[in-house]
Amino acid sequence: MAVTQINCIACGNRLPVPIISNAGQLCNTCRGQGLFRKQIIITGITRMNSGNVCVSGIDPQTWNFVRPVFATGIDRDFLMQGTTQVVNHFNLVEIEFRRYKPDQTFHTEDWIINENFAPRFIKHLSNEEILNVVNRISINNLNNAIEKQDKSLFIVKARSIGRIWHEQYERLKVLINFVDADGNLYQRVPVTDLLTMAFVIYQIKNGNTDYSNQIIRQFNASPNRFVRIGLTRLWRGEHWKQVTALITIPDLFDGKSFSYYESKLGGQL
Numbered sequence: 001m002a003v004t005q006i007n008c009i010a011c012g013n014r015l016p017v018p019i020i021s022n023a024g025q026l027c028n029t030c031r032g033q034g035l036f037r038k039q040i041i042i043t044g045i046t047r048m049n050s051g052n053v054c055v056s057g058i059d060p061q062t063w064n065f066v067r068p069v070f071a072t073g074i075d076r077d078f079l080m081q082g083t084t085q086v087v088n089h090f091n092l093v094e095i096e097f098r099r100y101k102p103d104q105t106f107h108t109e110d111w112i113i114n115e116n117f118a119p120r121f122i123k124h125l126s127n128e129e130i131l132n133v134v135n136r137i138s139i140n141n142l143n144n145a146i147e148k149q150d151k152s153l154f155i156v157k158a159r160s161i162g163r164i165w166h167e168q169y170e171r172l173k174v175l176i177n178f179v180d181a182d183g184n185l186y187q188r189v190p191v192t193d194l195l196t197m198a199f200v201i202y203q204i205k206n207g208n209t210d211y212s213n214q215i216i217r218q219f220n221a222s223p224n225r226f227v228r229i230g231l232t233r234l235w236r237g238e239h240w241k242q243v244t245a246l247i248t249i250p251d252l253f254d255g256k257s258f259s260y261y262e263s264k265l266g267g268q269l
């Protein structure tokens, strides 16, 4: 399926001619520029196997997803300013970028950032602003969106969560079954969102065996419910789905961050 790029991936201006490509395209001005700063709405913070984290967000100038990356990986210090988690869900933060570095399929959202520039907190979005963002960018049918192969990040309007549970391996795994707005069922999708994981581990440690029903009940009763999905890099012949955030408005987690639960647990996940 061919995707046509009409606007510049960085500034959103119209390209001189449309270009058929799964990856975004830069206009001449953006291609030529050096370091530049952009404000990004943070939508996901996930755990990587290395112990590093993966951050993603939305560029409100173009409404594209953006995944800030740098060569050595992003460690947790990058998220924090002292004890405050600056890089947090639905915070608007300023990040300094070096250049756009997309894969040609699926992972088209990667931007190399300047790791020496600490992300600058602008503000936390109000519930109304968050609702505007997710309504603007969310999709109803995840399977159809994946078929295009031009994105690896999605906010999916959800009909319901059917099940959320944990399995203990070397490390604890949280898994989920959910149905998108078009009625497609997705099963055993790993939750890599640091907040959901920290929340679940906190509940288990505190002997709350009913956490699963509580999340399901609260999520499914919310009028605004979304599942953030990220696709993995190619691994064993597939780009695997991962849940990178559970989003409800108002917030399922009362605005708490993963670092809040981690500090209650007394250490990093």
Ligand SMILES: [Zn+2]
Residues within 6 Å of the ligand: 008, 009, 010, 011, 012, 013, 026, 027, 028, 029, 030, 031
């Ligand atoms: Zn441009």
